[in-house]
Structure formats: C-alpha cells, structure tokens
Amino acid sequence: MSAETTAPRPTGIGEGRGECQTTLKCDSRLTTAQQEVIQQAPPKYRKLVRQALQGATSPRRAIQANCLTCTHYDVAQIRECVVLRCTVHAYRPYQRDKV
Numbered sequence: 001m002s003a004e005t006t007a008p009r010p011t012g013i014g015e016g017r018g019e020c021q022t023t024l025k026c027d028s029r030l031t032t033a034q035q036e037v038i039q040q041a042p043p044k045y046r047k048l049v050r051q052a053l054q055g056a057t058s059p060r061r062a063i064q065a066n067c068l069t070c071t072h073y074d075v076a077q078i079r080e081c082v083v084l085r086c087t088v089h090a091y092r093p094y095q096r097d098k099v
Contacts, residue, residue, distance in 0.1 A: 029054065030050075030053055030054065034053045037049060037053065037069060038050045038053065041068075041069070041073065042073050045065070045068055045073060048061060048064065048065050048068070049065050049068070049069065051065075052064075052065035052066070053065075060091075060093070063088045063091050063092065063093065064093045066088060067081070067088070067092050067093060067094075070086075075094050078092055078093060078094045079094050079095065079096070
C-alpha cells in the first residue's frame, strides 16, 4: 500500500473526526476522557495536567495536578481542603508553614 492511499490515523481530542487542538500535543495513550480533562484545564495548568495523566512528572507535581482538578483550579480551596479521607490530603500543595 502506498503512502498516498493510506489515510493518517486521527488521534487526540476529537478522535475519529481527525481533529486535534494545536495548543496540545496529541497522545494516543490518553483516553478521550483524559484528553477532555486537559482541554478543560486553564491554559496555565494544561501542561502540568497532561504530564500528570501521562505519568511523566514527579509525585509532587502529580499531587498538585490532582488537587487542582479536584478544586476546579482554585488554589484557595486547596489550602482550605477538608476532605480528610483523601489519600493525598496530607501532601497537598499550597500549604502555609505552621509555626
């Protein structure tokens, strides 16, 4: 089969429609739901969320991404989080040092 007759396989957001956001790197390892989470993240946090979902970041940054998505990217809510049953509650970012 020649390259001219082979259509490229669509990947990324809009999979199946051949679309992909130019601001995001498409990654066929991510599910459609994960790609939607990345797309819904504010531009400031998209890279962090994508790396966390791919497993390509440190545990600290992965926890930060988890907390940000949980609180809809509200840092104040992370500081005041009262979900004590959360497995990363003790490690959440943006905590003030207790003296």
